[in-house]
Amino acid sequence: GKGKSEHSAIPSLKHMEKKGGDLARTVEQQLLFSWVELIRVAFRQFPDKLPFALVSVLAALITVSSQTNAIQSSDVFAVLLRLVNVFISYCRYLVGIFWPAELSIFYPIHWYSITPTSVITSIFVIGTVSILVCWNAGRRPYLLTGWFWFLISMLPVIGIVHVGAQSMADRYLYNASFGVFLAVVWLVSEALTGSLRNLADKRVLLQTLQIGGVAAVLILGATITVTTYRRCVRWQTELGPFYEAIDHDPTNWMAHLIVAEKLLEQGRYESAIEHTQAVTQEDSRFYVLHAFACRELGNSAEAKKLLKQAIELSPDNALALSMLAVIHAESDQATEAKTLLELAEQKLKLPVNQLQARTPPIVLRNCGVTLLQLGRTQEAIQRFEAAVSLDHRNADLVRDLAGAELQVELIDRAIERVQALTTTSPNDSASYSFLGLALQKAGRHVEAEQSLRRALELEPAQPHASLQLADILLSSGRIDEAKKALQDSLSHLYSRKVTRETQQWKGELNSQLGDVLLAKKDLSGAIRHYQAAIESTPDQFSANNNLAWLLATEPDPTVRDPEKAIQLAEHANALPGGQDKGSLGTLAAAYAAAGRIDEAIRTAEQALSLAEAKGDAASAAQLRTQLELHRQGKPLIESVLKATEEKD
Numbered sequence: 001g002k003g004k005s006e007h008s009a010i011p012s013l014k015h016m017e018k019k020g021g022d023l024a025r026t027v028e029q030q031l032l033f034s035w036v037e038l039i040r041v042a043f044r045q046f047p048d049k050l051p052f053a054l055v056s057v058l059a060a061l062i063t064v065s066s067q068t069n070a071i072q073s074s075d076v077f078a079v080l081l082r083l084v085n086v087f088i089s090y091c092r093y094l095v096g097i098f099w100p101a102e103l104s105i106f107y108p109i110h111w112y113s114i115t116p117t118s119v120i121t122s123i124f125v126i127g128t129v130s131i132l133v134c135w136n137a138g139r140r141p142y143l144l145t146g147w148f149w150f151l152i153s154m155l156p157v158i159g160i161v162h163v164g165a166q167s168m169a170d171r172y173l174y175n176a177s178f179g180v181f182l183a184v185v186w187l188v189s190e191a192l193t194g195s196l197r198n199l200a201d202k203r204v205l206l207q208t209l210q211i212g213g214v215a216a217v218l219i220l221g222a223t224i225t226v227t228t229y230r231r232c233v234r235w236q237t238e239l240g241p242f243y244e245a246i247d248h249d250p251t252n253w254m255a256h257l258i259v260a261e262k263l264l265e266q267g268r269y270e271s272a273i274e275h276t277q278a279v280t281q282e283d284s285r286f287y288v289l290h291a292f293a294c295r296e297l298g299n300s301a302e303a304k305k306l307l308k309q310a311i312e313l314s315p316d317n318a319l320a321l322s323m324l325a326v327i328h329a330e331s332d333q334a335t336e337a338k339t340l341l342e343l344a345e346q347k348l349k350l351p352v353n354q355l356q357a358r359t360p361p362i363v364l365r366n367c368g369v370t371l372l373q374l375g376r377t378q379e380a381i382q383r384f385e386a387a388v389s390l391d392h393r394n395a396d397l398v399r400d401l402a403g404a405e406l407q408v409e410l411i412d413r414a415i416e417r418v419q420a421l422t423t424t425s426p427n428d429s430a431s432y433s434f435l436g437l438a439l440q441k442a443g444r445h446v447e448a449e450q451s452l453r454r455a456l457e458l459e460p461a462q463p464h465a466s467l468q469l470a471d472i473l474l475s476s477g478r479i480d481e482a483k484k485a486l487q488d489s490l491s492h493l494y495s496r497k498v499t500r501e502t503q504q505w506k507g508e509l510n511s512q513l514g515d516v517l518l519a520k521k522d523l524s525g526a527i528r529h530y531q532a533a534i535e536s537t538p539d540q541f542s543a544n545n546n547l548a549w550l551l552a553t554e555p556d557p558t559v560r561d562p563e564k565a566i567q568l569a570e571h572a573n574a575l576p577g578g579q580d581k582g583s584l585g586t587l588a589a590a591y592a593a594a595g596r597i598d599e600a601i602r603t604a605e606q607a608l609s610l611a612e613a614k615g616d617a618a619s620a621a622q623l624r625t626q627l628e629l630h631r632q633g634k635p636l637i638e639s640v641l642k643a644t645e646e647k648d
Contacts, residue, residue, distance in 0.1 A: 084114055086158050087122040089168045093154065094125075096170065097177050104245040106254045109167040142186040149179025166254075238262065246278075253281040260289045269293040269499060284314035291323060298500035300327055318347035322366030329373035332576065341370050361391040365400060372404060380404050395421050399434050411442045429458035433465035445472055456485075461492035463505035470512055479519055486513040507537025514546065523559060526550065534568075544572035545583050552590040555637050562594035581610040581619050585626060592635040600630045 096103075129147065137144040153176035157169070234240045239262055245255040256275040263272035276290040287310035295303040304327055310320040325340035344363055368383035384401035391397060398421055402414035415438045421431040436452035439445075449472050455465040466489030473482035490509050496502050510533035517525040527550065533543035548568035551561040569587040573579050584607035592600035604627040611620040626636050 081114065084119050085109070085167060087126050088114065088118055089158055090126050090151070090154065091122040092168060093173055093176070094150075094180070096173060097180055100170075102248045103170055104248050104252065104255075105241040106245055106252065107167045107169065108249070108252055108254055110251070140187070140190070143183050146179040146181075146183025146186070149182065150176045153179065251279055253279045253283065253286075257283070257285060257289070260286070264289060264292055264296075267296075267497075267499065269296050270497075282313060284310040284317045284320060287313070288317070288320050288323065291320075295323075295327065296500050297498075298503060300331070303327060316347050318344045318360075318363045319366070321347060322363045322370070325370045326366050326373070329370045334374055337370055337374060341367055361387040361394065361397060364390070365397055368400060368404065372407070377404055377407050381408070395425060395428055395431060399430065402434065402438065406438060406441060411438060414438050415442065427458055429455045429462055429465070432458065433462055433468070436465060436468050440468060440472060445475070448472060456489075460488065461496060463489050463493055463509055465489075467508055467512055470516070474516065474519075479516060483513065483516045483520070486516065503536045507533045507540035507543065509533075510536065511540055511543040511546070514543065518546070518550070523550070523554065523556070527559070538571075539575050541572055541575045541578065541583075544568045544575070545586050548572060548590055549586045552586065552593040553636050560593065562590060565590035566594055566596075581607045581614070581616065581623065584610065585619075585623055588626065588630065589636040592630050595635075597630060597633055601627065604630055 130151075133143045133147045154172065157172040231244075234244055239259055242255040242259050245252045246259070249255075256278050260272045260275040263269075263275065270293075272293045273290055276286045276293070279286070287306045291303040291306035291310065294300075294306065304324065307320045307324040307327070310317055311324070314320070321340050321344035325337045325344060328334075328340060329337035344367060348360055348363055364383045364387035368380040368387065371377070371380035371383060381401065381404045384397065384404055387397045388394070388401055398417055402417045405411075405414040405417075415435065418431055418435045418438060421428060422435060425431060432451050432455035436448045436455060439448035439451060449469065452465045452469040452472070455462050456469070466485050470482040470485050473479075473485065486509055490506070490513065493502055493506055493509065510529040514526045514529035514533065517529060527547065530543045530547035530550070533540045534547070537543075545568070548565045551559065551568070552565035554560050566587070569583065569590045573583045573587055584603050588600045588603035588607060591597070591603060604623060608620060608623040608627060611623055629636055
């Protein structure tokens with residue numbers, strides 16, 4: 001009856017409790033045994049895995065050591081922002097796996113783009129997927145494996161320890177994406193298998209899936225092929241990937257920086273300036289590149305201003321300091337140049353991780369150039385030698401060193417250096433041009449002419465080679481050949497964009513061509529080219545001096561212009577290289593032509609004193625004749641001077 005059933009139920013419940021307790025204890029024992037066994041096996045196999053562990057540790061140490069410069073401090077990238085960027089980067093990587101659009105060679109960090117919405121969304125997505133994966137781990141372990149393969153593989157490069165200035169990099173995704181594809185493929189496979197179990201006619205579905213799969217693969221393959229082809233066409237040039245990065249993100253400062261550097265190397269200074277001004281990044285490198293472009297375009301004042309701004313942003317920027325030293329030295333501001341030179345060399349003693357790897361050779365070169373301008377040639381040679389030892393393949397550095405050696409009459413050593421360059425780089429026109437200069441200085445004129453002609457054959461627009469060749473041709477009386485060489489070089493030069501360098505060469509070539517035409521008695525041609533030289537380079541010494549002499553001493557009254565001659569001669573004497581016997585003699589002739597006899601006498605006496613002090617007998621004799629004419633109250637006319645000299 002009822003009591004029996006109740007009586008029988010009580011012992012049954014107690015029995016169940018006993019069995020449940022035994023089961024729980026059994027499970028605890030099994031779990032404990034499993035953990036103990038796992039630890040025992042792990043320790044037993046650890047010696048076998050020790051080499052791999054050591055290699056991993058060594059690889060990690062090497063990575064950290066090699067990226068010392070790139071690892072950002074917590075002062076720059078706040079810990080909280082880095083952690084927030086981790087979730088956003090995970091989401092961006094996931095999107096990139098399934099929709100790889102707007103890929104870039106460099107992804108800059110834009111902290112301003114981290115909004116509360118993007119943070120909450122990314123944390124929600126990563127958190128939700130992680131929870132769902134763990135929830136289904138028992139039934140679908142492949143989801144757990146694939147998802148955490150992705151998360152853990154990305155963990156070292158996701159940005160917790162920030163390496164470099166990029167927010168992410170596509171290359172980090174190669175291995176991690178396998179985990180995502182593993183999970184997706186197995187999930188799709190399971191879904192299709194489950195669908196097939198519930199269908200009566202499986203054959204039709206399988207055929208449909210096979211046809212659809214093949215079609216999808218073909219369409220996807222064709223799409224990828226076309227997209228890849230278009231990308232490869234654009235990436236054929238060195239700057240293609242960076243231009244594409246700028247198209248995707250106009251504020252990509254790294255892409256703008258690299259493009260600006262390359263454009264400067266190509267001499268495209270205006271285009272380089274556009275890229276240095278395209279972003280608002282407060283980076284001293286942009287100011288340095290902009291300053292370099294301005295200096296090459298002849299705007300030294302703006303270059304100074306930009307370099308000072310660069311130094312304000314980065315006081316340890318040795319490159320900016322050395323460039324500013326060069327500009328001051330070229331402007332005859334010796335005190336400022338020396339101070340900046342000392343500062344730049346002090347910065348070179350900083351730890352390597354505080355300097356760009358390629359900066360020291362450039363800085364040392366600038367220091368050498370500054371020292372040359374200051375007349376400290378031996379010290380300049382030491383800086384150039386140090387620069388070459390750091391970058392011995394840099395032909396510009398080797399030529400700078402050889403040029404300094406020429407100044408101290410180490411001609412054979414300079415020739416040997418540059419001959420080595422022509423051997424290793426047989427198509428380097430600049431090296432052949434320099435070799436011609438060195439050979440000419442050594443008195444080996446035939447070899448010099450051959451070398452210069454080879455330089456012009458490789459690069460017709462080689463003004464320095466044209467000037468040297470014209471000088472050799474003039475010295476051997478081949479005036480017409482010299483004239484043609486100069487005219488050819490000028491025609492090439494005028495077809496190039498106007499820069500500081502091209503303007504200087506126009507001044508040199510026009511001045512030399514004026515001398516050639518004057519020797520051929522082509523006065524109008526000589527005047528025209530002297531004027532063109534001064535127009536290109538107002539401070540071109542020889543053009544100012546020679547045109548002043550012509551306008552002051554020419555017998556033809558339609559050519560003579562005393563006032564203009566005084567203006568040109570005074571300017572020439574105010575330039576570096578002025579106040580010598582020749583320019584003072586020109587100024588004296590200009591004063592006499594304008595009727596300012598007293599000033600002409602004083603200036604001629606000063607010129608004569610300089611000629612006698614230097615032991616220049618020929619110049620002294622001509623100046624005595626000129627002075628005698630001035631004391632007689634007569635201007636110096638070229639024909640009168642020659643007649644007087646012949647009479648004497």
